[in-house]
Amino acid sequence: MKPPPFEYHAPDSVGHALDLLATLEDAKVLAGGQSLIPLLNFRLARPAHLVDVNRLPGLDGIYERDGGVAIGATVRQSIAERDPLLRERCPLLPLALQLVAHHVIRNRGTICGSLAHADPAAELCAVLLVLGGQVVARSTGGERVIAARELFLGPFETALAPEELITEAWLPAHEAGEVTVLEESRRHGDFAMAGVARFRDRVALFGVAGTPVLADPDDPTRDLQPSGDLESSPEFKLHLVRVLVARAYGRTP
Amino acid sequence: MRVNGINRPAPSIPRRLLSDYLRGECGLTGTHVGCEHGVCGCCTVLLDGRAVRSCLMLAIQAEGHEVTTVEGLAPDGSALHPVQLAFKECHGLQCGFCTPGFVMAITGLLNENPNPTPQEIEEGIAGNLCRCTGYASIRRAVHRAVDLMQQAPSPPSGDTPPPPASPGTPPAARQRDI
Numbered sequence: 001m002k003p004p005p006f007e008y009h010a011p012d013s014v015g016h017a018l019d020l021l022a023t024l025e026d027a028k029v030l031a032g033g034q035s036l037i038p039l040l041n042f043r044l045a046r047p048a049h050l051v052d053v054n055r056l057p058g059l060d061g062i063y064e065r066d067g068g069v070a071i072g073a074t075v076r077q078s079i080a081e082r083d084p085l086l087r088e089r090c091p092l093l094p095l096a097l098q099l100v101a102h103h104v105i106r107n108r109g110t111i112c113g114s115l116a117h118a119d120p121a122a123e124l125c126a127v128l129l130v131l132g133g134q135v136v137a138r139s140t141g142g143e144r145v146i147a148a149r150e151l152f153l154g155p156f157e158t159a160l161a162p163e164e165l166i167t168e169a170w171l172p173a174h175e176a177g178e179v180t181v182l183e184e185s186r187r188h189g190d191f192a193m194a195g196v197a198r199f200r201d202r203v204a205l206f207g208v209a210g211t212p213v214l215a216d217p218d219d220p221t222r223d224l225q226p227s228g229d230l231e232s233s234p235e236f237k238l239h240l241v242r243v244l245v246a247r248a249y250g251r252t253p
Numbered sequence: 254m255r256v257n258g259i260n261r262p263a264p265s266i267p268r269r270l271l272s273d274y275l276r277g278e279c280g281l282t283g284t285h286v287g288c289e290h291g292v293c294g295c296c297t298v299l300l301d302g303r304a305v306r307s308c309l310m311l312a313i314q315a316e317g318h319e320v321t322t323v324e325g326l327a328p329d330g331s332a333l334h335p336v337q338l339a340f341k342e343c344h345g346l347q348c349g350f351c352t353p354g355f356v357m358a359i360t361g362l363l364n365e366n367p368n369p370t371p372q373e374i375e376e377g378i379a380g381n382l383c384r385c386t387g388y389a390s391i392r393r394a395v396h397r398a399v400d401l402m403q404q405a406p407s408p409p410s411g412d413t414p415p416p417p418a419s420p421g422t423p424p425a426a427r428q429r430d431i
Contacts, residue, residue, distance in 0.1 A: 001289035008267035008313060030311075037309045038290040041270075050267075054314060078303075102380025104297055104304045104358055188379040 003040035010052045014059070014138065014167065017051055021163045022140040024049045029165055031073060031113030034105050059167060062086060068133070068172040073165065077106035077114070090171045092131060092179035096123040096197065099181065102189045112166040115151070118158045118211070119191075123181060125152055126197040126212035130204035133171040137164040152211035174199060180248045183207070184240050186231050193232040194240035196220075198248040208237050220245040254315045256281065257325030264312035272296040274312035275322055283323040283353050287382075294381030295354040297361070298322050304361025323353035326360065335401035336360050336394075345394030347385035355381050359395050363402060369395075 009024075011017040021027055028047035030036055031054065039045040053059070059072040062083050069090045071080060080086055081097040093111070100106055100114070100123055114124040115135055127133070128148040135146050137160055151158050160166065183195030183206070192207040198217075206212045208226040216222060226237040246253040254261055256279055264274045272289070275281045275298065287293035289308045296307040299321035307320075326334035336359050339345065346352040355378065362369060362377035369377060374395045383391060 002270065002273070003268040003311070005266075005268055008311070010313075030314075033311070033314070034291060034306075034309055037270075037311070040268075041289050041308070052311075052314060101291075102294075103377060104294065104306060104361070104380045105291060105309075107300075107303045107361075108305050108309065188376070 001041050003037070004043050004046045006040075006047055007049045008052065009049060010055050012055055012057070014056055014165075017053055017056055017165060018138060018140045018163070020049070020051050021165060024051070027051050027162070029053055029113075029116065031116070032076065032109035033113075034101065034109040035113070035117045035119065053165065061168075064089065064173075066170070068170050070136075070168045070170045071111045072168050073110065073112040075111055077109045077111060078103060080111055081106060089173040090131075091176040092127055092174065092181060092197065092199065093124075093171060095179065096127045096181045099123050099183055099192070099195075105189075112169050115169055116158060116160060116166050118152050118156050120155045120210055120212070121191040121195070121207035122212075123183065123192070123195060123197070123206060126195065126204040126206040127181065128169065128171065129212045129214065130197040130199045130202050131171050131174065133169060135166045136168045136170065137161075138167045139164045143167075149214075155210045182244045182248055184244065194226075194237045194244060196241065196244040196248050198245075203245055203248065205241055208241055215241075215245070217245055217249060254312075254318055254320055256320045257322060257328065258319075263316060267311060267313050269312045270308055271298070271310040271312045271315055271320070272307035275307060275320070278312075281322045281324050285350055285353055287350070287354075292382070293351070293354070294358060295351050297354040297357040297381065299357060299361055299364075302361070302364050304358045321357075323356055326356070334360065335405060336363070336398045339394040339398035339401055340391075343390050343394040343397050345387065345391045347383075347387045351381060351383045351385075355383070355391055359398060362395075363398060367399070367402060369399065371396075 027049035030050045030052045059074045061072045180198040183192035185192045195206045197204045204212045221238045226234045228234045243253040275284045285295040287295035291309045298307045
């Protein structure tokens, strides 16, 4: 239960971080570390290099642009949860953050780190998908914008290249009445067995496929084939999806 | 980094977890290590006054920051911190293994939110496990701690430097670099 050996790098500028990611073989970005460090402790991840982005200046902003709100790479989840601009313009994110693990974890965890980690049960990935959000990925070769529907490729797998760093996530603005997020887990703060993020007539499901998936609100389990685990069978997950989607629209399941 | 107000040298190796650094390199064994993957909450400490899991941080990441462990709440055996006092009064501990984590998580919670609702208290302690299942007493202790902290005009909180040393202790003994 101790991390394997690695070389640690703490760059002090984004340029330096991108240089390191471009030149080092088998490097991994360390942001909040609330998923990566457990993986290291379990030795499920054994990167040769860790590039710690926590000391990078200029990535801790939450600001309005292009009809939405951008959230920098080092913004902690607990900061975003209480941020007045996000609460006003992007209320789905603070709502979803209340379901992310526990407060103490959110004091370290970051929004962009969660998106880059791409856990199939992650609330934030489903939020990005249902809202049609984007991430900005930078490398020494330049900058590109990746839409949510192109970002998530599989469990813990994204379209990011190894040398790319998410410098910010962007979410379109919306009204509190247009969004809901619901999930069911065995205990408060656990990974969701199934969850639903709603934005108007769109729903994204999480915890029931390899990535978050958009679903038809009137037939949310169509083409859905969740795999079971110790906590929930596939049939139970499908049941939860039907119940949660109905609740998200204020219908009786 | 500063740990409980004392400057400490950098960890000997970069892969040293903050929890192991505090216990092994600082000798501060009040920070307990349970699951080592962020589930149990026993290793909770304050980083710049905010509760974090010390098993989910590399010690080297705390360089330049202020870390407070349970030993830092009542330095030199001075008066108990209100959260510690509340645990004592309400029997908020049985075997005591989870207690430092609970105490630090609650101290962090009350630093950020001195007037939590019952719901916020439930959520604030939801990330810590007590295998003795003494949750009812722990919850009572949080409510009691809120009362105690409101009675005391300026209670010691984990993110502030420790109060002056008690009479007879040379201040230099506590402020020195190790």
